[in-house]
Amino acid sequence: MLDFIYYPVSFILWCWHEVFGFIFGANNAIAWILAIMFLTFTVRGIMFKPFVNQVRSMKKMQEFAPELKKIQKKYANDKQRQAAEMQKLQREHGVNPLGSCLPMLLQVPVFIGLNWVLRAFSIQPAGGGPKTENYFFNQQGVESYVNAKLFGVNIGDAIHHTAMLGGINGGWNWHVAPVAVPLMILAAVLTHLTARHSAARQDPTAATPQTAMMQKLTMYIFPLGVLVFGAFFPIGLLVYWLSNNGWTLMQQRLVYNRIDKEEAVKKAEAKEKRDSLAPKPGAKPKPGQKPVQPSTTEATASSADGKSPSNGQTTSKAGSPHRFAQQPARAKGGSAQQRKKQGSGGKSSGQKGSSQKRR
Template identity: 85%
Template sequence: MLDFIYYPVSFILWCWHKVFGFVLGDNNAISWILAIMFLTFTVRGIMFKPFVKQVRSMKKMQEFAPELKKIQKKYANDRQRQAAEMQKLQREHGVNPLGSCLPMLLQIPVFIGLNWVLRAFSIPPKDGGPKTNNYFFDQAGVDSYVNAKLFGVNIGDAIHHTSMLGGVDSGWNWHVAPVAIPLMILASVLTHLTARHSTARQDPSAATPQTAMMQKLTMYIFPLGVLVFGAFFPIGLLVYWLSNNGWTLMQQRLVYNKIDKEEEKKKAEAKEKRDALAPKPGAKPKPGQKPVQQRTAGESDQVAAQNTSSNGKSDTKAGSPHRFAQQPARPQNGASKQRKKPGSGGKSSGQKGSGQKRR
């Protein structure tokens, strides 16, 4: 029924097993473990861009989280109106809540597919004969997997096989515990560290009751679940869980550091822009001072002549609109009135000089 999941997972596993089997040998358990790990890395590499979008979406949601709290408080008694207003706010900020869950949702089919493919190696056919194939694997591939052992334990074995997860021969297999338990502990620790690293990025003041609950689930309940239910997973599936969480932790560090550098760069550019637009020291305009209006040469000469004829000099008082205008050249040949000198008999020096010249 889920062959559309099983065949792609089986194909990727088959490709990587061929690569490492060529180097280390087809029946080597390390070849199978590396094939499972690189199956995980291939799937996570495909989901890298959705993961980056998830991080950016979560970052935007933190920025307008106070507005969400206001809406929740305002419409606490009207759940339908509250949901509508929250969706409206998310659309305005260009955030899709489902986008942040996409990478996690895409991992579920891979987990289910790999669990079934690994268990199917050991499930005998209905006719009771030898198993001749397992999706993309032929009989040689099936025999290689069944005969591959890690520290004497087949990588398809689990501490407890249960038919609920597709296992056969239900019962406890304590000889698997020395290999499975260390993998369970490492997977649980990496799950906790990954959740803690993600939670440390979030603003506590913007947390809501729902987000606080999710943080507790991811930091404590999920790691505990890996530690408990890992007893029902085969060795190969524990390797997948371990490599998946290791990849997630490394990816989070790289993506978060990149986003932090981008935000610091934007803040530095915004600061430089503000500094460039701000007035320089010593050039700050006085309160109430109007900007100087540019005048043509003819207008400047006309205004200067009027001021000179009325006041005897250009108006240079503070606050004059012509204070910073260029001073026109002083007119010659008696164009402006000269002040009379005391004792000159009412004649200016200019008049005296002209009379002497006529004599």
């Protein structure tokens, strides 16, 4: 029913097994483990661009997260209107909410396909006899996988086979645990580190209860799930899980660093552009150019020195300018009555002096 998934997965696995089987030998477990790992790397390499788009989409959503919170608060009692407004806001910013889920959704068919292909190596045909093929693998390829052992354990064995996950010969196989348990622990640790690294990139102020819950799930519940359900997966599938989480952690660091550098370059270019448009000290602004407003620190420093930052007028402690220009005018000219009094006083003194001379 899902052959459209099984055949592509088995084809990629067959190609890589041919490569590493030529180097290490077709029946060597190392060839099969490397083939599974490079199957993972091939699929993740195909999904690299969607992953970058996912990171950019999440970055944009963080930028307008405060607007989303306002919409949620404004339409808290109208969920339909709230969803419509949120979708409208996402369209305005060019964000597709499904884009962030695409890489994870694409990994699910690969996981299902690889799980079935690896288990199908051990399923005997209905008519009995040896198994002659398994999708792209012929009888020789099937026998190579069945006989490949890692530390004495077949890579198709699991700690517990369950029919729910496609397993056969149900029951506990504790001899598989020494190989499976370390792989399960490593896969769980990488799952936690990957989620932790992603959560560290989130803006705490833009976090919502939903995102906080999702972070706890990915950081603690998912790694715990690897430890629990890993006992039901064959060794080959645990290798896929381990290599997939290792690739994800490395890819996150690479992409995040690249985006950080791009943002740093954009900020530097924007600052350089602002500086180039601002008028130089003492130069007149160009027509249509807005004057550069003094910063808060400059205004504070100017007021502390007793000068206004706008016209350089001396101010008092209360901030009001002293009217020194008017005080000298009053002292020099005086009022009209003072001038008249001075004039009359001078005349009387002159008359008094002349009368004394005649005497």
